Amino acid sequence: MTGHPVQVWWARLEDARTGLRALLDPVERVRYESTVDPAGRGRFLVGCALSRLVLGELLGLPPADVPLRRVCPRCGGPHGKVHLAPPPDGPAGTPAAYGHCVTFSVTHSGTLVGVAVCRGGEVGLDVEESHGDMDVDSAARVALSDAELAALYARPTAERQPAFLRTWTRKEAVLKALGVGLGVPLRELEVSGPEQPPAVLAWPARLATRPQMSMADVVVDGMHPAAVAVAGFGAGEEEAEAGGVRVEAGGVRVTVHDGSEALAACGC
Known part of the structure; x- marks a missing residue:
C-alpha cells in the first residue's frame, strides 16, 4: 500500500444537538455560549464534538478528556488553531504520547463540517x-x-x-x-x-x-469540493481503519467516514 493515511469524517450542521455540549471543555463552552450566530455556534459545536469523538477513539481516551488547545500566535488568546496538547509528563507508550505524532484539522462551510486525522505529518x-x-x-x-x-x-x-x-x-x-x-x-x-x-x-x-x-x-455529497494536504511525512506508515470510501492521490490515502453517524451513536 502506498500513500500516507488520512481519515476524514464529514458531519452536518443539523447534527448539532444540545447533548453534545457535554463533550466540550470549559473554554469551548464559553466560546460556544458567546457565539451569537446560530449557524456558527452549531458548526463550532459539531466540529469540537466530532474532533473529540474521533481523537478519543484513536488515543483511547474519553472524548471529554482529549486535551485540545487553542492559542492565538498573535495575542495568546484561546482562539488559535486547535491542536492536541498531551500532558508533558505523559510516559512513552501511553495515550498521551500519541499527541506527538497525531495531527488533525477541522473545516466547515455552510452546512458541512469535516475533521481530518493523520499520523506522521501535519494535516490540513x-x-x-x-x-x-x-x-x-x-x-x-x-x-x-x-x-x-x-x-x-x-x-x-x-x-x-x-x-x-x-x-x-x-x-x-x-x-x-x-x-x-x-x-x-x-x-x-x-x-x-x-x-x-x-x-x-x-x-x-x-x-x-x-x-x-x-x-x-x-468531493462531498457528489458536489462540494474539498482537499487534504499533508506536510512533512513521518518515517513509518500506518494503515487507515477499514471501511469508508478510499481516495488515493498525490501521496495521500484518504479514507472517508460518516461523522453524522458517529455523533448520533455517541449517546450525548
Whole structure:
C-alpha cells in the first residue's frame, strides 16, 4: 500500500444537538455560549464534538478528556488553531504520547463540517460548499496568482466556479497543514490546475519552511469540493481503519467516514 493515511469524517450542521455540549471543555463552552450566530455556534459545536469523538477513539481516551488547545500566535488568546496538547509528563507508550505524532484539522462551510486525522505529518483539510450566488470574480482576484487568473478566465463562464473552488480548497488545505492560515497571501501560493493532480507549483516568498507537501482532492455529497494536504511525512506508515470510501492521490490515502453517524451513536 502506498500513500500516507488520512481519515476524514464529514458531519452536518443539523447534527448539532444540545447533548453534545457535554463533550466540550470549559473554554469551548464559553466560546460556544458567546457565539451569537446560530449557524456558527452549531458548526463550532459539531466540529469540537466530532474532533473529540474521533481523537478519543484513536488515543483511547474519553472524548471529554482529549486535551485540545487553542492559542492565538498573535495575542495568546484561546482562539488559535486547535491542536492536541498531551500532558508533558505523559510516559512513552501511553495515550498521551500519541499527541506527538497525531495531527488533525477541522473545516466547515455552510452546512458541512469535516475533521481530518493523520499520523506522521501535519494535516490540513478544507471544504467549500458550492452555491450559485458566489462572487467568483471578487474571490479570484484575492486568491489566485496572475497565471491562475488567466487560466480561470480562459474557461467558459459556467466552468469558473467549480474550477475556482477546486483551486481554493487546495490552497487552504496547504496553508492549514503549514499552520499559517490566511496569514500568507493566497495569490503567492500557486497550485496545479483543477484537472491536474494536486501539487504546489510556487511557494510564497515569506515562508521560511517549505516542506514536502502531498495532497488529495475529495468531493462531498457528489458536489462540494474539498482537499487534504499533508506536510512533512513521518518515517513509518500506518494503515487507515477499514471501511469508508478510499481516495488515493498525490501521496495521500484518504479514507472517508460518516461523522453524522458517529455523533448520533455517541449517546450525548
